Amino acid sequence: MIRNIKAILWKQIKDTFKNKTILIQFIMFPVLTLLMENAVNIEELPEHFFVKLFAVMYVGMAPLTAMSAVISEEKEKNTLRVLLMSNVKSMEYLLGVGIYIWAVCMIGAGVFSICGKYKGSTLCAFMLIMAVGILVSILIGAAIGTWSKNQMMATSVTVPVMMVVSFLPMLSMFNTSIEKLEKLTYSGQIHTLIGNVENLEISVENVLVICINMAIAVLGFWFSYRRSGLE
Amino acid sequence: MKNGIEIMNVEQTFNGKKVLNGINVKIEKGEIFGLLGPSGAGKTTLIKILTGQLKQTEGKAEILGKDARKLTGEDYKKIGIMMDNFGLYERLSCFDNLKLFAKIYEITDDEISGILKEVGLLEAKKALAMNLSKGMRNRLQLARVLMLKPNILFLDEPTSGLDPATVDAIHGLIENERQKGTTIFLTTHNMAEAEKLCDNVALLNEGKIVEYGNPKELCRKYNHQKKIKLHLYDGQNIELEHDKSVAKILNRYFEQGLVETIHSTEPDLELVFMELTGRKLDK
Numbered sequence: 001m002i003r004n005i006k007a008i009l010w011k012q013i014k015d016t017f018k019n020k021t022i023l024i025q026f027i028m029f030p031v032l033t034l035l036m037e038n039a040v041n042i043e044e045l046p047e048h049f050f051v052k053l054f055a056v057m058y059v060g061m062a063p064l065t066a067m068s069a070v071i072s073e074e075k076e077k078n079t080l081r082v083l084l085m086s087n088v089k090s091m092e093y094l095l096g097v098g099i100y101i102w103a104v105c106m107i108g109a110g111v112f113s114i115c116g117k118y119k120g121s122t123l124c125a126f127m128l129i130m131a132v133g134i135l136v137s138i139l140i141g142a143a144i145g146t147w148s149k150n151q152m153m154a155t156s157v158t159v160p161v162m163m164v165v166s167f168l169p170m171l172s173m174f175n176t177s178i179e180k181l182e183k184l185t186y187s188g189q190i191h192t193l194i195g196n197v198e199n200l201e202i203s204v205e206n207v208l209v210i211c212i213n214m215a216i217a218v219l220g221f222w223f224s225y226r227r228s229g230l231e
Numbered sequence: 232m233k234n235g236i237e238i239m240n241v242e243q244t245f246n247g248k249k250v251l252n253g254i255n256v257k258i259e260k261g262e263i264f265g266l267l268g269p270s271g272a273g274k275t276t277l278i279k280i281l282t283g284q285l286k287q288t289e290g291k292a293e294i295l296g297k298d299a300r301k302l303t304g305e306d307y308k309k310i311g312i313m314m315d316n317f318g319l320y321e322r323l324s325c326f327d328n329l330k331l332f333a334k335i336y337e338i339t340d341d342e343i344s345g346i347l348k349e350v351g352l353l354e355a356k357k358a359l360a361m362n363l364s365k366g367m368r369n370r371l372q373l374a375r376v377l378m379l380k381p382n383i384l385f386l387d388e389p390t391s392g393l394d395p396a397t398v399d400a401i402h403g404l405i406e407n408e409r410q411k412g413t414t415i416f417l418t419t420h421n422m423a424e425a426e427k428l429c430d431n432v433a434l435l436n437e438g439k440i441v442e443y444g445n446p447k448e449l450c451r452k453y454n455h456q457k458k459i460k461l462h463l464y465d466g467q468n469i470e471l472e473h474d475k476s477v478a479k480i481l482n483r484y485f486e487q488g489l490v491e492t493i494h495s496t497e498p499d500l501e502l503v504f505m506e507l508t509g510r511k512l513d514k
Contacts, residue, residue: 007334011320018322018359077318082375085282085312086335087304 004088008096012070016104022066026104029058030111037115051116053170055126056191058108059133060166065158066101067141072154075145090225098138105134118197125193125200132210133190137165139217147224186213235260235414236281236383241290243276243438250276252438254290258431260382263405263415265425265446267500268435269510274418275314277435278385281416282312294383308336311376313369314387321361325352325371328360332375343378349407350374351400366397373404383414390424402428422500426450432500436508446500453506454497462492470496 016022036050046052071094074080083093109130118126140161148154169191172182182188189209193200236258243251251273258264266274279285281292283302292299295306302310320328329343347353350370355363363371369389376384386405390398405428408415419425425432426446434442442449457473461484469484471477473495484490498506505511 003337004335007331010334011323011331014327015320015322077321078316079318079320081284082317085284085307086332087307088335089304 001089001092004092005096005099008083008088008093009100012097012100016100022069025062025065026108029054029062030108030115033112033115048116051112052191052194052197055109055112055130055194056133056169056187057166058105058112059130059137059190060169060187061137061162062108063101063105063134063137064141064144064162064165066104067097067138068145068148068154068158069151070097070101071142071145072148072151075148076150094142098142101138101141102131102134106131109134116197122198122200126197129190129193129197133186136186136210136214136217139214139221140165143217143220143224146221147228149228184209186210189213235262236264236416237291237293238277238281239291239293241277241280241287241292243273243280243285244288250438251280251287254438254440256433256440256443258414258416260414261409261412262430263409263417263428265429265432266416266418266435267420267422267425267432267504268418269420272435273438274435275387278312278314278387278416278418282310282385308379309382311379311381311384313372313376313385313389315391317372319360319363319368319371322359324357324359325363325367325374326356328371329375329378332378336379338378346374346378349377350404366393366400369393369397369401370404373401377404377408380411381413383416384408386415386417388418388420390419390421398424422504425500434500434504434507436504436510441507442503449503450497450499453503454495458496460494460496461490462494463489464491465489 016026033050033054036054037048040050071080074083080093084090106127109127112130113123113126116126141158144157144161145154148157165185165187168178168182168185169187172179172188172191182191183205186209189206193202193206236256238254238256241251241254242249254277256264266277268274276285280287281294281299283299286300294302295309297306320331323331325347326343329346330340333339333343344353344356347356350373352367352370352374355367358367360368360371373386373389389405390401393401402424405415405417409428417425417429429446431444432446432449433440444452459471459473459477459481461469461471461481463469463484471480481490481493501511
C-alpha cells in the first residue's frame, strides 16, 4: 500500500512542475500575499489583512480545484484506469493525490504564516486551521472529480463551488445577509478563526460548522464514488 | 487451458442491442490469436470482458484459469493490456511514464532502459509523451505492458494508423513475445497482419464469429477458384485449372524457361471475410 501511495506521490511531484494550470493555483495566492503585504501599507486596514483574506481564498480554491482537476484529467485520459488495473487501489490513488495536494498547500500556508509573522502558538493555531480547511476542500474536490466523467464536467461544477467557498468570506464584509450565509460554510468559519488567530478562541459553532461541512463533503464523495467509482 | 483464455458462450447487450452473440473461443498458452472484424464488430467489447473491464451479460470468460469478472490486482501483474484509449501521462517523459509503473511493480531503472531499447525509444527517453508521434506512443504503451513480462498480452489494434516501418517494428516485438511463450490476443482489421502473425483467427461480424481457424487453412478452405497463375517473361498472364493435368502443362512452361512468376489463387482473409459477410474488413 505504502509503495503504491509513494508511486502516486512521485508521479504528482513530477507532473505538477509541468502542469501550469495546477502550479498557478498553488503559488498564486502566496505570491500575491507576499507582494501585497510588502507593497500596500494603508493604516485603516487591519493588521495582516491580506494574509487573512488570501489565506481563506487559498483554502477554498487551490486544494479544491487541484484535486478535482487531477482526478478528472486522469479519468478523461484513461490513465486512472491503467493505474487501477496495475494493482493500485482506489483509496491508494486518492490518498496519494490527496496527501500530495495537502502537503503542497501546507507549504503555501507556511508562506502565509511567514507573511503574517506568526510565531509560537499563533503559528501552530494558524497552520492547524489551514490544515483543516485544506482537508475539507480536498474532500469536496475529490467528490467533484470522482463524480465527473471528464475535465469539462469537473470544471463546470468546481468553478461555482469554488466561487461560493472562497468568495463568500470576502463578500460577507459588505453584506450582512451574505455574512449569515458565510457562517454556514467551513470557509466562513476558517475566516473567523484566522481573523482572530492572534487571540484565538474556538467556539462550538466553529467546530460544529466545520465538522458538518466535512461530513457533507465525505458523504458527497461517498455518493460520487458509489455512483461513478474511479473508472 | 489454465494459462490460456477460454470464452464460453459470451453475450453482451447494450440498451437491448446484442453486440456480442454466443462467442466461443479457446486460446492455448503461447498462441497468437487474432480477432478480425470491421469497426463496431465487438472486438474491443470482447477485450474489455476478457480483461475484467466489463461484465458480460451472459456466458463465461476464463483467463489464467480464473473467471475474468474476478481478476485481482495480482492477476493483472500477469496480464498486459494495450488499448488505444489507454492514455499516457502527457507531461511526463517516456522514461518517467514507465518509471511510475516500475515503482508499483518494483522494476529497476536498468530494466526500464532495457525495455525502452527493445521498443526503440531509448534515444527518446527524455521526450515528453505529449511530443511523441502516434507510432512512438504505441511503442511506449507496448513498453509499459511488456515491462511487466506478462503471461497474456491483449493488443487492441496495435498498428492501426501507423506507417509501414513502425508496423514492422511492432510486429517484430510481437514475434519476440511469441518466442518467449506469451499468449497474445490481438484485434485488428488488417488481414495481412493477422495472416503474418496469428496461429488462429476468428472473423467477427456484428457480434458473431462467422469463421474460426488457422489463417492459411481458412484461405485454402475458401479457395473456390483452384487456379494457378503464371506470369511469363514475354508479359503474358496465364491461368491454369488446378487439376491433374496441370503438372504436365507447368512442366512444359518451365522446360522452355518461360515462367517469370507462379502463384496459386487462394483468397486472402479479406476476401474470405467478404465472401462470408458481404462486407469489407476495414469498413
